[in-house]
Amino acid sequence: xxxxxxxxxxxxxxxxxxxxxxxxxxxxxxxxxxxxxxxxxxxxxxxxxxxxxxxxxxxxxxxxxxxxxxxxxxxxxxxxxxxxxxxxxxxxxxxxxxxxxxxxxxxxxxxxxxxxxxxxxxxxxxxxxxxxxxxxxxxxxxxxxxxxxxxxxxxxxxxxxxxxxxxxxxxxxxxxxxxxxxxxxxxxxxxxxxxxxxxxxxxxxxxxxxxxxxxxxxxxxxxxxxxxxxxxxxxxxxxxxxxxxxxxxxxxxxxxxxxxxxxxxxxxxxxxxxxxxxxxxxxxxxxxxxxxxxxxxxxxxxxxxxxxxxxxxxxxxxxxxxxxxxxxxxxxxxxxxxxxxxxxxxxxxxxxxxxxxxxxxxxxxxxxxxxxxxxxxxxxxxxxxxxxxxxxxxxxxxxxxxxxxxxxxxxxxxxxxxxxxxxxxxxxxxxxxxxxxxxxxx
Numbered sequence: 001x002x003x004x005x006x007x008x009x010x011x012x013x014x015x016x017x018x019x020x021x022x023x024x025x026x027x028x029x030x031x032x033x034x035x036x037x038x039x040x041x042x043x044x045x046x047x048x049x050x051x052x053x054x055x056x057x058x059x060x061x062x063x064x065x066x067x068x069x070x071x072x073x074x075x076x077x078x079x080x081x082x083x084x085x086x087x088x089x090x091x092x093x094x095x096x097x098x099x100x101x102x103x104x105x106x107x108x109x110x111x112x113x114x115x116x117x118x119x120x121x122x123x124x125x126x127x128x129x130x131x132x133x134x135x136x137x138x139x140x141x142x143x144x145x146x147x148x149x150x151x152x153x154x155x156x157x158x159x160x161x162x163x164x165x166x167x168x169x170x171x172x173x174x175x176x177x178x179x180x181x182x183x184x185x186x187x188x189x190x191x192x193x194x195x196x197x198x199x200x201x202x203x204x205x206x207x208x209x210x211x212x213x214x215x216x217x218x219x220x221x222x223x224x225x226x227x228x229x230x231x232x233x234x235x236x237x238x239x240x241x242x243x244x245x246x247x248x249x250x251x252x253x254x255x256x257x258x259x260x261x262x263x264x265x266x267x268x269x270x271x272x273x274x275x276x277x278x279x280x281x282x283x284x285x286x287x288x289x290x291x292x293x294x295x296x297x298x299x300x301x302x303x304x305x306x307x308x309x310x311x312x313x314x315x316x317x318x319x320x321x322x323x324x325x326x327x328x329x330x331x332x333x334x335x336x337x338x339x340x341x342x343x344x345x346x347x348x349x350x351x352x353x354x355x356x357x358x359x360x361x362x363x364x365x366x367x368x369x370x371x372x373x374x375x376x377x378x379x380x381x382x383x384x385x386x387x388x389x390x391x392x393x394x395x396x397x398x399x400x401x402x403x404x405x406x407x408x409x410x411x412x413x414x415x416x417x418x419x420x421x422x423x424x425x426x427x428x429x430x431x432x433x434x435x436x437x438x439x440x441x442x
Contacts, residue, residue: 022266027319028160034324034382036315037161046158046165048312056332056361057318058168058311062146065170065195065308072191074144074172079124081148085114090285091123092221096254102150102165117150122304125173126286129300134290139300140176140184144307147171161316162271168311174303175288181278181301185237188276188305192261195308196274200430201263201321205273207243208260209234210251220254222281230278231257255281256304266320271313277304325404328384329425335362336383337399338374340390342366347394351387351414358418360425379404384431385421405431 023029031037036054043049050058066076085107088094093101097119105114118124125143134141148168157163176184196202212220212227220227234257238245245259252258258277262270279302283289289297308314318326328334335355339348348364355362365374371388378386387399392411399417401409412420424431 025266025320025323027162027265027316030324031160031316031319034319036319044165045155046153046163048161048164050312050315053332054315057315057326057330060330061308061311061314062168062170064198066144066146068191068194069142069144069170069172069307072142072187073140074142075128077125077128077143077145079121079127079145079147080118081150082115082117083124085116087123088116091282092254092285093119093123096219096221100151100153102152118147119149119151120304121145121147121149121171122173122282122302123286126175126282126288129175129288130286136177136290136292136298139290140174140180142172142174142184144170144172161312162265164312167313170306170308170311172305172307174305175283175300176303177290177298178301181303182233182237185234185276185278185303186241188303188307189237189241189243189259191307192274192276192305196261198428199308199314199318200327201317204321205261205263206270207238207245208251208262209238209245209247210258210260211247211249212252212257213250216250220252221285222255226280227252227257230280234259234278253277253304255279258304263317265316271317273309273313273317274306275304275309276306279304324382325384326382327428327430328421329428331384332361333363333381333383334360334421334425335385335387336378336381337362337364337387337389338371338378339364339366340371340388342368344389344391344394348389351389351399354414355418358422360418360421375402387417 031054034053035051036057037048037050039045039048070076082104085094088101098107101119102117103114104116105112107114125145128143129141146168148166150166153163153165158165174184174188193202196205209231211231214224214227217224238259248260251260256277256279258275260272261274262272264270283299283302289299292298318330337348337351337355339345345364345366348366352362352364365378367374375386375388382404384404386402388402389399393399397414398411399414400411401417403409
């Protein structure tokens with residue numbers, strides 16, 4: 001059966017406008033144009049090269065997240081990228097997640113060692129707890145790690161930075177007493193909400209309670225009553241915190257239900273950015289216990305969580321959210337110094353040195369080009385600040401400030417500008433007053 005549809009002109013115009021806006025913000029296009037990442041055929045699908053600008057953004061995010069976790073009592077760990085199959089057999093991943101893992105060796109040949117690259121770090125971090133006998137006084141134990149993980153995604157699923165085979169994640173595991181579980185779970189949600197708020201994306205997400213599927217129990221470990229009780233705890237927490245959420249059947253991990261915090265990309269596809277998972281089962285798999293106040297052995301509970309999720313996916317999200325115009329504290333280049341001519345190169349370098357000594361990411365455009373061209377290039381690069389310097393600025397120790405927020409901000413003392421931008425970076429301010437006269441590429 002063949003058919004032809006003729007939409008109304010206004011509907012077609014609206015659709016075309018949405019597509020044009022999506023294409024303008026698409027991280028897979030814009031991220032390459034702005035030189036945040038690239039891909040190379042001989043390296044492979046889902047294995048992006050993060051270029052210096054993208055690596056700087058990820059480094060800034062990582063340092064911030066690790067500092068936030070340290071403030072909240074997390075202990076930093078560093079664990080191997082691979083392990084023998086025996087570790088994954090204990091955790092259950094060998095039986096429930098084998099197709100998603102990269103295997104090194106023959107998985108069926110037990111006469112030789114067989115390894116797998118880690119798809120997550122939980123069985124590795126458990127070894128920190130298991131390193132010695134633990135008392136109830138040592139809990140909660142909050143373990144955090146910036147983990148590089150590997151997952152054997154289908155080639156058809158690969159897309160830019162949002163679906164990749166190697167990625168880095170702000171992963172953490174909290175080993176807690178059962179009576180601590182609700183409070184610690186709430187604290188994990190609070191940390192996630194704090195990260196979303198600072199990045200300016202809290203209003204863009206939806207919350208999901210990802211549950212098991214009681215009609216397909218072979219996918220999971222544990223008894224049905226444990227799953228139902230755990231899911232009810234999580235439901236109560238979300239209601240108590242007054243966070244709207246939807247329930248998704250069959251989206252739980254094989255060892256526990258989770259809260260997934262999702263957002264949509266510019267084309268409307270939903271991705272999970274942050275996960276917080278309630279696990280009442282894996283401690284038994286690894287024979288984890290602590291000694292309580294009565295001298296008895298007790299199984300702990302475990303929270304699996306991310307605070308900002310996958311850094312590559314977050315970079316993609318922020319590129320699309322801000323159309324590449326990151327808040328100043330996240331920008332890989334925060335200031336570009338523009339000498340009017342070669343005669344003011346020395347002063348430009350002095351300005352650069354003082355900016356760098358204050359921790360500001362800056363560079364000088366030393367090309368023998370007209371100043372209008374340099375300004376236009378800086379704006380096309382979506383830099384937050386440009387400092388134009390010439391004869392008068394050199395004589396007075398000032399800089400002529402231009403920004404993508406307010407255009408020409410006038411002449412300011414160099415020290416005054418440094419105080420201003422350092423405060424903006426320190427407070428992670430998001431300046432909203434974008435100017436509209438975006439330059440056109442010639």
